[in-house]
Amino acid sequence: MNLSLSDIVPSLRWTAPSQVEPIASDPGLPDAWWQALPLDRACAAVGTERVASRLADLTTACWGHLVLGDIMPLLRFTNPVESQQLPGTRESVLQLFSGVLDKLLETEPGDRVAAPPAVPERPLPELVDEVFARLDDRQRAIARDRLYAEQRATLDELAQRFSVTRERIRQIERDLRDHVDAWLSSQDAAPLSAHLSWLRTRLGSAVPADDLTAAVPWHRTELATLGIPAWRFVRTLLTGYEQVDGWLIAGGADELREKTRGLFTDGPVPLAEAIVMVSQLGVREDVAERWLAAVPHLRVLEGHVVPWPRSVNDKAEAVLAVAGMPLSPEEIQTRIGEDYSLVGIRNQLTADERFLRLDRNKYGLTRWGGEEYLGIREMIAREIQRAGGEASVNTIVTSLTSRYEVSESSVRAYAGGPGFERTQRGWIRVAGAEQGEYQPRRDVSMTRRCFRSRDGRWWHRVDVNAEHLRGSGSPLPTGFAAHLGMAPGGQLTASTASGEVVISWHNQPTMGSIRPVLAEYNAAEGDHVFLTVSDGGELLTRFLPASPPGLPTLNRALHLIGYTAPVASEAEGLRLIGARIGLPDGAARDEVLARLRERGDRDILTFL
Numbered sequence: 323m324n325l326s327l328s329d330i331v332p333s334l335r336w337t338a339p340s341q342v343e344p345i346a347s348d349p350g351l352p353d354a355w356w357q358a359l360p361l362d363r364a365c366a367a368v369g370t371e372r373v374a375s376r377l378a379d380l381t382t383a384c385w386g387h388l389v390l391g392d393i394m395p396l397l398r399f400t401n402p403v404e405s406q407q408l409p410g411t412r413e414s415v416l417q418l419f420s421g422v423l424d425k426l427l428e429t430e431p432g433d434r435v436a437a438p439p440a441v442p443e444r445p446l447p448e449l450v451d452e453v454f455a456r457l458d459d460r461q462r463a464i465a466r467d468r469l470y471a472e473q474r475a476t477l478d479e480l481a482q483r484f485s486v487t488r489e490r491i492r493q494i495e496r497d498l499r500d501h502v503d504a505w506l507s508s509q510d511a512a513p514l515s516a517h518l519s520w521l522r523t524r525l526g527s528a529v530p531a532d533d534l535t536a537a538v539p540w541h542r543t544e545l546a547t548l549g550i551p552a553w554r555f556v557r558t559l560l561t562g563y564e565q566v567d568g569w570l571i572a573g574g575a576d577e578l579r580e581k582t583r584g585l586f587t588d589g590p591v592p593l594a595e596a597i598v599m600v601s602q603l604g605v606r607e608d609v610a611e612r613w614l615a616a617v618p619h620l621r622v623l624e625g626h627v628v629p630w631p632r633s634v635n636d637k638a639e640a641v642l643a644v645a646g647m648p649l650s651p652e653e654i655q656t657r658i659g660e661d662y663s664l665v666g667i668r669n670q671l672t673a674d675e676r677f678l679r680l681d682r683n684k685y686g687l688t689r690w691g692g693e694e695y696l697g698i699r700e701m702i703a704r705e706i707q708r709a710g711g712e713a714s715v716n717t718i719v720t721s722l723t724s725r726y727e728v729s730e731s732s733v734r735a736y737a738g739g740p741g742f743e744r745t746q747r748g749w750i751r752v753a754g755a756e757q758g759e760y761q762p763r764r765d766v767s768m769t770r771r772c773f774r775s776r777d778g779r780w781w782h783r784v785d786v787n788a789e790h791l792r793g794s795g796s797p798l799p800t801g802f803a804a805h806l807g808m809a810p811g812g813q814l815t816a817s818t819a820s821g822e823v824v825i826s827w828h829n830q831p832t833m834g835s836i837r838p839v840l841a842e843y844n845a846a847e848g849d850h851v852f853l854t855v856s857d858g859g860e861l862l863t864r865f866l867p868a869s870p871p872g873l874p875t876l877n878r879a880l881h882l883i884g885y886t887a888p889v890a891s892e893a894e895g896l897r898l899i900g901a902r903i904g905l906p907d908g909a910a911r912d913e914v915l916a917r918l919r920e921r922g923d924r925d926i927l928t929f930l
Contacts (some may be wrong), residue, residue, distance in 0.1 A: 327356040327364065330426070331377065332523045333385050333393050338601050340795050341384055346376045352689050362427055366742070370423045378416040386526040387572040387604045389562065390415070396422050408562070408573075446491050446514055447471055447543045447552050453505050454547035455537045457498075460484055464494050470555050506559070518559055527572045527604030528613050531565055569616060578603065586629055590644050596627040623657070634662050635674050639687065642677075643686030648684035651819060664819045665842055665863060670855040679858040681816070682727050697859025698736045699815060704747045706742075708829065712751040740813040753811070762804035769801030770922040773852070773883045774902055780805055781852040781864070781884070784836070786845050793837040803831035806855050816861035823861050839863055852884050879929035899926070 328334035334342060334356055346356055350368040356376075365373050381393055391398040398405040400422055409415050454462055463483075467475040468491075477488040484491070494667060505511050521537060534553055535541055541553035548555070557565075557778030566575040585591070585599045597610040605613050615622050621630035621640070628640040641657045642649060649657070651668045660668075671677045671685045678688045679695045686692060695701065705718045707742035719733045736742075743753040766772050771783040782802045801823065808814055814825040820838035825831060836851070839861070845851065856862055869881040876895045880886070883902045889895045893911075900909040904919055918927050 325361050326359060327361050327373065327377070329357075330361070330396055331394050332520065333388065334380075336523055336526075336606070337380075337384055337868070338598065338607060340598060341602055342380065345379050345383055348372065348376060352734060361423070361910070364426060365423065370427065371420060374416055374419040374423055377419050378412050380420075381415050382412050382806060384602065384604065385409070387562075387578075388522060390418065392522040394419065394422060395519050396426070397515070398515065400425060410830050419667070439611055444513075445540060445543075447545055449510070449514060450552065450555060451545055451547045451819045453502060454545070457501075457547075461494060461498060462547060464491065465498050466550055468495060469498060469551055470548065470558060472554070514559075518556070521556070522572075524606075525560075525563070525570060526606045526609075527570070528578055529570050529606065529609055530535060530612060531568050531570050533609070534560075534570060534925060567616065569613070572604070579617050579797050582614070583619060585627070586620060586627055589621075590626040590628045590640065593625050593627060634658070634667060635670050635676070638667065639676055642685070642687050648680045648686040650683045651685065652683075663842070665839070665865075668819055668860065669862050669864070672858060672860050672862055673779075679860070694858060695726060696857065697815060697817065698732055699741055699813075700720070700859060702727070702733065702737055702742065702750075706751055712749045714749050718750075736815075740811055752871070762800045764799075764801040766801045766805035766922055769799045770918075772799065772802050772805075772903075772921075774904055775884075779862075781854045783882070783884070784851045784853060786840060786849045786851060787847055790836060790840060791845070791847065793835040795832050795834045796836075798831040798833050800831060803827055814855065814859075816855045816859055818861045818863075825855075836861075836863075850882075850884075875929040879926045882923075882929075896930075899930075 339354070342356070343354075347353070348355065348368055350372075351364055352358060355364055359367075361373070375395075381390075385393050386409055389406055389408055390401075393409075396417065404418055406907045411721070413550075435790070451651065454465060457465070464480060468480060470786065477491050480491045481488045506515065517538075521534075524537060525533065534557060535551070537553075541551065541556060543552050545552055545555060557570075560570070563570045563572050564575060565571075569575070571578055581603055582605075583599060585603075586596070591599065593614075596614060597607050600610045600614060601607045611622060614620055614627050619630050619632075621628055623644050624641065624705040627645045628644060630637060630640060637658050637660075638654050641654050645657075651671060652665055654671070655662060655664055655667050665789065676688055677685050678690070678692060680686045680692050681695050682698075684695075696704065702718055703733055705721055709717070715734060715737050718737060719730050722728055722733050723730055737750055739903060741753050742750045745751055753926065766780045767774070771785075772780055773783065774780050780802065782798065783797070784790065806814060806825070808825065808827050808831060810827050813825050816823045816825065818839055820842065823836060823839075824834040826834075836853075843849075843863075845865065846868075850866040850868070852864040852866065854862050866881070866884060866886070869878050873881065876889065876892055880889065880895055880898060883899055885898055885902070889898065896911050896914050897907070900914045900917070901907065903914075903921065903923075905913060905917055909917075915927065915930060918924075918930075
């Protein structure tokens with residue numbers, strides 16, 4: 323016998339060697355024995371049962387999406403019923419393969435079961451045309467316009483066209499299917515059956531639909547009897563495949579997509595490695611990258627395959643993980659490549675514990691480690707603290723400019739500004755370091771237009787007016803400024819995507835222009851912006867358009883605290899308001915109203 327195992331199992335020829343070798347290798351056989359060694363010699367060396375066992379293992383691991391007759395075409399002759407089925411248990415597959423190998427090895431050369439001819443004696447389109455040439459015009463029209471059409475005609479349309487009932491059309495359609503099935507089971511159709519077997523091995527578990535059209539030249543040939551390209555007829559014979567979003571997928575699109583996503587739950591995988599991993603699911607390596615790009619919630623990003631969930635936080639994490647280095651919010655926005663605002667990305671990078679601000683405008687992943695960048699003023703204070711309470715300006719400048727993207731002039735300007743004072747030897751220290759922390763007359767929870775979010779941050783609501791839009795500064799409540807760590811005479815600089823916003827406290831806390839922030843939101847008079855400053859010195863903002871006309875009064879009150887979702891009752895609405903103004907859960911209605919009055923939130927009280 324001069325046949326190797328790969329000669330009777332075509333799947334071995336297109337499956338990647340890296341998949342086959344770990345499963346098929348045998349200590350009693352040479353490397354790549356399934357290709358290099360005649361089958362009778364392999365079976366003589368280790369036994370037919372062991373060869374069949376290796377083949378059963380491969381079937382279970384790699385070819386579960388193929389019918390058994392496509393894995394071993396000889397089964398179509400020895401076990402025709404089982405050959406049309408997908409692999410069952412390993413034991414049942416092993417029994418089938420063992421039986422075929424035993425018969426093959428017992429058969430004399432002249433009596434061997436013949437495989438379907440590789441090249442048919444007649445062009446296959448001619449064979450197919452013969453099937454439909456025996457039909458009448460009505461049958462051919464129903465075959466063309468319903469069975470094999472891209473846009474299938476309805477039963478009603480065909481019934482009206484041929485002046486018969488819907489049931490008659492359905493019966494003709496059923497008869498046509500039986501006619502084709504009977505022909506396919508005949509010896510006359512053996513060349514087409516062999517072609518379908520080869521085609522399944524070529525397609526694998528997922529392939530772009532146009533690959534079927536291009537598989538062989540005759541697929542594009544028009545069937546003379548039906549006036550349709552041959553591939554449309556062939557497509558209907560590929561049972562077990564469904565066409566979804568331009569792909570032919572075996573065994574169910576959702577299942578294969580889920581299996582594919584499951585390969586990448588641990589994070590980015592280099593593309594070359596990902597292609598090998600996906601090929602283990604039966605996807606050909608030459609289309610694997612396209613398949614990965616087509617699977618929802620996965621993305622091919624800079625030579626890696628990454629999970630790509632819906633949230634911008636998760637996408638930013640994937641971008642940084644692939645980059646392996648800190649990136650600016652602008653760079654992250656560009657690499658995500660979707661319609662996320664820069665302000666939104668910056669806010670999420672600041673609020674999510676997975677991210678760490680590592681430079682003035684660079685973020686990394688917290689798991690990388692490193693020192694958090696807190697803004698120039700705060701970094702100067704940290705340098706002073708490390709030096710024991712006072713430090714030379716030159717030393718601070720050298721330290722900060724060598725580690726961060728900050729200029730010497732900026733560091734010197736901050737060091738000489740509010741918040742720091744000179745010592746007797748000319749160094750600097752934090753101003754008022756020997757004094758206690760400033761205590762405002764009103765705590766932030768008692769401050770008008772200040773609201774606490776679920777993460778514990780306090781936000782101040784700015785009601786946008788013409789002065790804001792013109793670029794004027796605006797006062798901040800004392801309680802909110804103190805909450806940000808400020809004190810009289812102090813200054814806080816918060817960074818934004820469009821520049822810095824300075825908050826200074828002389829007679830009262832004052833915030834500089836936020837016009838660039840409002841412009842990014844396309845804000846108008848009557849809109850609202852909720853803002854706070856992160857520990858890293860970034861101005862975080864949330865935009866809320868003015869409440870729409872006709873909104874119920876309770877919802878208008880909730881709108882002013884930044885809550886826009888529906889509520890089931892007034893009690894639930896009051897509970898939400900109470901939580902946002904610092905009251906404990908379960909506060910009574912009178913307590914909520916009293917706190918609002920004490921804070922001065924008369925606009926909210928108007929709607930309650």
